[in-house]
Amino acid sequence: MDPLTLLREYTIRNSLDKIVRVNDEFRFGSDYSFPAAIETSYLSKHNTRRYTLETLIHFITNHHLKHTDYIQNARALRITAVTLPDRKTLLDYLTGKLQSSDSILPLDFPNINPQITNVDRSLQYDSNANDFEGLETGEKKSLIELIRAKEKPFKDREAMLVFKTRDFYSVLTSATKRDEERQRTEALQRKDNIVAKNRIESRGFGLGEEATKMRKIGEGVPIILVPSAFSTLITIYNVKDFLEDGVFIPSDVKLKQVKGGKPECVTVQKKFSRDRVVTAYEVRDKPSALKSDDWDRVVAVFVLGKEWQFKDWPFKDHVEIFNKIIGFYMRFEDDSVESAKTVKQWNVKIISISKNKRHQDRAAALEVWEKLEEFMRSRSR
Numbered sequence: 001m002d003p004l005t006l007l008r009e010y011t012i013r014n015s016l017d018k019i020v021r022v023n024d025e026f027r028f029g030s031d032y033s034f035p036a037a038i039e040t041s042y043l044s045k046h047n048t049r050r051y052t053l054e055t056l057i058h059f060i061t062n063h064h065l066k067h068t069d070y071i072q073n074a075r076a077l078r079i080t081a082v083t084l085p086d087r088k089t090l091l092d093y094l095t096g097k098l099q100s101s102d103s104i105l106p107l108d109f110p111n112i113n114p115q116i117t118n119v120d121r122s123l124q125y126d127s128n129a130n131d132f133e134g135l136e137t138g139e140k141k142s143l144i145e146l147i148r149a150k151e152k153p154f155k156d157r158e159a160m161l162v163f164k165t166r167d168f169y170s171v172l173t174s175a176t177k178r179d180e181e182r183q184r185t186e187a188l189q190r191k192d193n194i195v196a197k198n199r200i201e202s203r204g205f206g207l208g209e210e211a212t213k214m215r216k217i218g219e220g221v222p223i224i225l226v227p228s229a230f231s232t233l234i235t236i237y238n239v240k241d242f243l244e245d246g247v248f249i250p251s252d253v254k255l256k257q258v259k260g261g262k263p264e265c266v267t268v269q270k271k272f273s274r275d276r277v278v279t280a281y282e283v284r285d286k287p288s289a290l291k292s293d294d295w296d297r298v299v300a301v302f303v304l305g306k307e308w309q310f311k312d313w314p315f316k317d318h319v320e321i322f323n324k325i326i327g328f329y330m331r332f333e334d335d336s337v338e339s340a341k342t343v344k345q346w347n348v349k350i351i352s353i354s355k356n357k358r359h360q361d362r363a364a365a366l367e368v369w370e371k372l373e374e375f376m377r378s379r380s381r
Helices: 005-012 054-060 065-078 084-094 118-122 137-150 168-194 209-214 237-246 250-259 318-323 360-378
Strands: 019-023 025-028 032-035 041-043 050-052 223-225 266-267 281-285 298-302 327-331 348-351
Touching: 005 041, 005 054, 005 084, 019 168, 025 054, 041 054, 050 054, 050 327, 054 065, 237 266, 298 348, 298 360, 318 327, 327 360, 348 360
Parallel strands: 223 281, 223 298, 298 327, 327 348
Antiparallel strands: 019 025, 025 032, 041 050, 266 281
C-alpha cells in the first residue's frame, strides 16, 4: 500500500485523528503502519527529493498555519518542511481537489505490517491498569514477553564505572586539586580586601592617618632598589603591579599607561599577606640620589646582572653588598643559562617567571616576599 495514497484517503475521510505515531512509525488505525522516515511518491519541486511520511503528516495537520509559522514549528520539531512552491498543489491533492500531480512519481512499496496483531494493538494502550482489563491472561503474558524481547539492556550501575582504557582516579585527583585551588584563591581574595596599614614597630611610628601625614617622606621606611634600565624585567614602572598584585606587566606597556613624568619613588605593600598589619617599602631606581642615612634603610635590590650597576655604591665589594642587602635577579624561565652566568657568582636569589603564563606570576611574587621577610627577620636579630 502506498503511504501517500493512504494519507490522502484518511485526509478526505477526515480521519487524520486515527493516524497515531508509535515510536518511529505511524499507524493508520489498526490496518497499516509505516516508518516515519519512509519516502513517499511525492517529489519536491525545489530539490527533486521525495518528502517523507513524517513531513507530509506534519504538513497536513498544520496546513492552517501561516507558512512562516509552519516553518518555525517544523524546525522546532526537527522535521523537514514542505517548501512554499509545493504547498498549494500538495494540499489540493491530499484534500481531493486534485486527482493527480506532476510531482508524484510512483514507487513500489512492500507490505509493511499490513495487519497489526492483537499484541501490537495492545501496545497502543496507556500504561495504567485500566487499559489492560480487556486483555485475556494469555494476551497479557504475550505483551510482557514482547516488551522484554524489545528491551535492550546496556549497562548496570557497576558496569557504568568500568572502562578498559580509563579509570576515575584521575578525575578524583583533578576535582580535589581544583577544589584546593579554589579555596586558596578565595582565601587570598579575602586577604586582599583587608586594608593594609603602614607600620614599622622598630621605628616607633603610629598607625593613624595623621601620623602618616606628619612624618617625612621615606623616614624609617625600608628601601628596595630597582634598575633604571629597561633591559631588566622589574623597573619602577611595573614593580608595584608585580609585588602588590602578583602580575608581571612589561615596563614598556606600563610606560604608555603612566600619566605625567617618571615617578621618583613608589610605595609597595604585600597586599596578599596573611597578616593584618604589613610593612611598607619604598622603591627607588636612583642610588646616586640616596644620602648616607638612606643607605641604612636599603634592604633589597633587583640586580641587572652587570657590574656597573654597583658603581659608586658605599660598599667594598659584592660580598659586603649581599651580606647587608638581599639581592633578586628576575629572569624568564626559558632564558639561556649564559644570561645568569655572572649572577650565579653573587649571593642573590634567582626568580623565574613565564613569558606567557601570567597566572604563575603570583607564586613568583610570593617567593620574593618570603625571601625578603626572612631576610628582614634575620637582620633584626
